[in-house]
Amino acid sequence: MNGRARNIIIGLDGVPYELLKDLSDSGVMPNVGALIQKGTFRKMSSSIPEVSSVAWSSIITGANPAEHGIFGFTDIPPNTYRLSFPNFDNLKVTPFWEKDNNSKHVLLNIPATYPARKVNGVLISGFVALDLEKAVYPEDLIPNLAEIDYKIDVDSEKAHRSLELFIKDLNRTNEARIAAYRHLWVKEWDTFMLVFTGTDRLMHFLWDAYEDEGHKHNADFKNFFKRIDESIGEILSRVDDSDNVIILSDHGFEKLEMDVYVNTVLIKGGMLKLKEGAASNYSNIDHGTKAFALDPARIYINLKDKYPRGSVDPKDKKSVIHDIIRRFENLLFEGTKVIRNIYKKEEVYRGRFMDMAPDIVLVGNKGFNLKASLASGEIFSKGVFTGKHSQHNAFILINKKELINIPEYPSVSDVIGIINSLNGGGQWKANSTTENVPAGTARP
């Protein structure tokens, strides 16, 4: 330790500002409630798109997607139609701990940090990590994790069969996470970062249980958050006032009213063509395709020279984009507008990797869950999920009031800067090449 304050960063994946406030006010989360009274609590905007891999990459680097290179859980490299899955190796800039090798860092379950690599301290990767043996640095921790039945993520498949089994597995995964944090806490460190990801999984499947007091899993929902609060309370009891405690989420959540299939809109509009009789895969995108979407709602223009069966001439790109925007602006479900924001890439991204960025990104109106999927057939349908991500209402909560530099409505790529100002210096230099540009972030 260098005699300076320690930083404790606790991530609550997907937890919206309003829910945290509500559960604090209603006494489910008393420790968080006390911290809200005492510290600084702000609504925060997520990345665009509002998915965990993108948002956490922004949080740990201070960069926007066109700088850090992570635009979603999936990608299609130029000159192919092959779906790829970007991981930590594809992150183009360094996370804060690799810029501060003189300090010791413990990093537990941060999404998009797989495969694990060397750090001055400990790194245990989060979602999507395939193989625990490649998710742990240093390796000699693996037996300890095995002993506590550590699991990277709950088996969400279970929720599709039985919510009871899912809840059981969710709680068990969470308990193992808590056991792992306790095991690592006693090590020597300057930064301790821990992300609880079960919150996101719970809200995907059981948002309805939160909203409905009479729901048979209402107590399960609250108990999960209660347990998170207890862990936060435990951590708070182990720090002193000079330490910085930052609790934050990567995106918000809200009730899911309807799934909306972006590629189906394109197919029905004649802008996306799949090979006759073939599977609904990206590899079967056919000639004549003007655009296609990747999850959740990133639209790429099928440019000549960029893709194998590219069919849009660069000089026509503008008018194709215009056409797509018009189509989605006017998309209605039972009289309600489906799309809230339509961003052209120049409006939200800045950086060296603009070429990788989607040409258009859509953000849905309240309740409308945008999905890519080539195989839906329908534009609108409803699946098993009852909650969906939201872009505008992540949160950040800090145990200090006298902050030097926090925007009224920060974004996920501001987090590094905020922590720096807490530390009274800039040892965790953000990777942003474009100071003061709210890149990758919408501020409605």
Next chain:
Amino acid sequence: MNYLDKLENQSIFIIREAYAQFRNVAMLWSIGKDSTTLLWLVRKAFFGKIPFPVVHLDTSYKFNEIYEFRERYAKEWGLNLIVGRNEEALSLKMGPEKGKFECCTMLKTDALKKVIEKYKFKALYLAIRRDEHGIRAKERIFSPRDEDFEWDYKNQPPELWDQYKTKTRTEEHIRVHPLLGWREIDIWEYIKREKLPIVSLYYSKRGLRYRSIGCACCCNPVKSNADTVDKIINELKTSRISERSGRAQDKESAYIMQKLRSLGYM
């Protein structure tokens, strides 16, 4: 005692103990080398007459050689063979052209679920080995016991089984892995010693052979001239290519897709 005898004894002990505990059991037979070795051990454990069914999950997209082998030895060894097929999915024309992931999941996992539901098996023998590459073997170590019961017979004596039974009461079944301690080369040495019949796909034809087999659509052969068991053993001693390399990439992608899909992406 020689090394293979030791492995054989341990496996047979596990097989008998599991049967004594659970009775209503079955084993999965993919017709591959590992599960055929397991089948051989099970036959030995019960002196040639297996007292429970042998389940083959049939995707109907398998190699012809596999079907021929299955029919021949099911008869010769007097197996009580259950063929699990997901007729529902097959009738919907589910096949690799719908995407490899859907193919594997629908056809294998769902077929297995249906078989277990129908026969109410309490335990299943699987031919998983600890040295297998890819996500399957690794995930096992950290999977909760209800999902993919890891049984380290050295640390978990049979007396503890009752505890596991109550612990997993609400879950589907318990998985027993008698081959956990075997390596790929042990399997081949054993095949050689016991003169075990093995599907011809493992032997080189025109410079290619399969090191592991599954659906015809999801497996790629490796370059090899090993067309006898001896040559295969020799190749394994010198080669450094992973057993599952032929399908590792696809499997990793399929696994990520499954994870993402279960959360509503894709």
